[in-house]
Amino acid sequence: MQKYITRLKWTSMALVLWVLAGSCSKELEQRPVSTADRNAIFGNEAGLKLYANSFYDVLPAMGDVFRGDAMADYSAVNAVPDFLRDGAYNSRVQAEIDNWKWTKLRNINYFLANNNNPAVSETIRNNYNGLARFFRAWFYFDKVKRYGDVPWIGTPLGIADSSLYAARSPRKQVIDSIIADLDYAAANITLATDATASQITKYTAYGLKSRICLFEGTYRKYHTSLGLAAGAPALLQAAADAAKVVMDQGGFSLNQAGGTGASYRQLFISAAPVASEVMLANVASSTLSVFNDANWYYTSATYGVRLSLTRKFVNTYLNIDGTPFTDVAGYETKTFAQETQNRDMRLSQTIRTSGYTRTDNGKTVAAPPVFSYTYTGYMPKKWSLDDTYYDGGSNNTNSICIMRYAEMLLNYAEAKAELNTLTDADWAATVGALRKRAGITSGTTTKPTVADQYLVTNYFNKAGDPTDATVLEIRRERGIELVLEGFRYYDLVRWNDGELLVQQWNGMYVPALDVPMDLNGDGVMDVCFYQTLPATQVSGVTYISVAPTVSGVTNPTQLSHGNSGEIKWLDNIARVNWADFRYLYPLPYTELQLNTKLVQNPGWENL
Known part of the structure; x- marks a missing residue:
């Protein structure tokens, strides 16, 4: 059932349980409570x-997905996240306690321990056990990504249970247990299709297995210090196999409705999930x-x-035409209006570009990037509805994808490429599609053989990074296809490329100061950059200061060459010196005090 509808039903169930637990019948022939x-x-x-409806609270909440990339290498935001800002994050951060909670796990384990009543057929019981184990796998995957080794708990613990103070279980044991849960779920969940994309099906279980095995396989491959690299190939093969089951048996396909200029964005602005491609979603309900x-999140200054x-x-x-944009001579100095033309059509469906319009009080209006909403000029529209009515509150009606078929294609392609078994036919069916x-229009039928030097130079240039052209192109494709869906941070983590997270944020190219710019090619000027505010200003133009200082304080917005160049945002804020220990979060300090068997993640002990 979709998460937000079933939450109401779960509230009713919780009330029933409370009444049952607290009542004591006065009848002479009563059963124990x-x-x-x-x-x-x-x-x-x-x-x-x-x-089982209560298990859905394990999934991301309605706003978690489209907020999920607020800390990513491609995301310039209003402040450098504490985790990446020099001196701002330490192992005693109390907010981290929120991510160490285990209440949802106990709820699942209690169900598994008690779902054994022979009055219910074994098939039905196994189906709901499969659902419980699916959510336990999701729960634990979140914990492993964040903390590494965590205690594996497979039974409902009581207040006095000694296992409450258990040590952390080895990562391999936890991952093996997660995969066993998902294998059970895929074998026993009876629901195969769901037109609402709001219930867990057996193919959602295969999808989650593919996601987790790809994560862990690449994590072990590229984090060699973990000592688990020998297990990477089997996990990558499992990721490919699980994705292939979805591809061959799940009945999903890429949405094509609306043509190349609209079919991608439809997935993110439709009220009902596009069931042909969306495997799992949070669904709004008026x-x-x-x-x-x-809308409020992406179109508000505050x-x-x-x-x-x-x-x-x-x-x-x-x-x-399938060629790299960065192979074009002079790409570095192209203006926003120039660089957004004749590109992969997902670009114009992800950010505001030339020709984008919205509805305002029933009228169609031009909608260029707004510099009170964007720092770089590249303003997202992927999740925003096209009517300004939705901009000022929590009233969006679009469904939010949690898992889609496109991810399965990317998982399959990446796993096979990492195993060096990806064929041209595989490429055409996945990245090519x-x-x-x-x-x-080209490069969609055969896998590439020459690495793009822009990717090598700007993204994957340290020792241990892959050099294979196909792997690099799949990484490019994953970033573009899944942008703003909450994958990027942990993709960089598993690839061992966390240093990208602390690079400076750049924006569009500004050719000169004091010259208003038309960002969407409609003949109306939109923004002007200055160091000294012009005495005469153009009506409707947003003026942005790029002076070195403002009121004696370093200006967070400047141009790379002073009087021209790319926008530089928050260069004045020092980032951390990225180190490998930052691939894991610290365990909450208070938990270490309560349970002396827990040991802090290395590197965080003195921070």
Whole structure:
């Protein structure tokens, strides 16, 4: 059931459980309260279904996905995240306690320990156990990504249980247990299709297995100090195999409706999930007053973080003919209006570019990037609806993708490429298909053989980074296809490329000061950069100071060459010197005090 509708049902179930647990019948022939509790829920399928609805709280909340890339190498935001800012984050940060909570796990384990009533058929019980184990796998994957080794707990713990103070389990044990849970889920969940994309199906389980095995396989391959590299090939093969099951049996396909100029963005602005491609989603509901705040987040000067893409990342979008944009002579000095033409059509469906319009009080209006909402000029529109009505509150009606078929294609391609078994046919069916949907006209049928030097120089140039042209192109494709869907931070983590997170943020090229610029080619000037505010200003133009200082304080917005160049945002804020220990978060300090068997992640002990 979709998460936000079922939350209401779970509230009702919780009330039933509370009443059962707290009541004491006055009848002479009464059963023990504990037995009555269990039978009310575990003695029939309706009870199992109602209980299982509570597991959906493990999934990302409505706003988590489109906020998920607020800390990524391609995201320029209103402040350098504490985790990346020099001296701002330490192992005693109390907010980290929120990510160490285990309540949801106990809820799942309690269900698994008690779902054994023979009054319910084994097939039905196994189906709901499969759901429980799917969510336990999701829960633990989140923990492993963040902390590395964590205690594996497979039973519901009581207040006095000694396992509450257990040591951390080895990473391999936890990952093996996660995969076992997902294998069970895929084998026993009976639901195969769901037109609403809001329920877990057996193919969602295969999809999650593909995601997790790709993460762990590449993590072990590129983090050689972990000592687990020998297990990487088997995990990569498992990732490919699970993705292939979805590709061959799941009945999914890439959305093509609307053509190359619209089919990609439809996935992110449609009220109902595009069921042909979206495998799992959070669904808004006007009936239940369940909405999201994506517009408010992306079109507000104060509410969100003013997330803007960087020019360095925008440069990775190919030309429409499939050639690298950075192979074009003079690309470095192309203006915004010039550089956004004749590119991969996902670019114009991800950020505001020439020709973009919105509806304002029933009227169609031009909608260029707004420099009170963006720092770099590359203003996202991927998740924003095209009516200004939605801009001022939590009233968006678009569904939010959590898993889609496109990710499965990318998982399959990357896993096979890392194993050096990707064929031209595989390329055409995966990356090639994604690029065709984006309007790209060449390079979609055979895998590349020459590495793009822009990717090598700007992204993957340290010892241990891959040099294979196909692997690099799949990484390019993954960044573009899944941008702003919450994958990027942990993609960089698993690739061992965290140093990209602390690079400076750059924006569009500004040829000269005091010259208003037309960003969307409609003949109307939009923005002007200055060091001394012109005495005469053009009506409707936003004026941005790029002077070295403002009121005696270093200006966070400047140009790379002073009087011209790329926008530089927050160069004045020192980032951390990236070190390998930062690939994991520290365990909460208070938890280390409560459980002396827990040991802090190396590197964080004195921070």
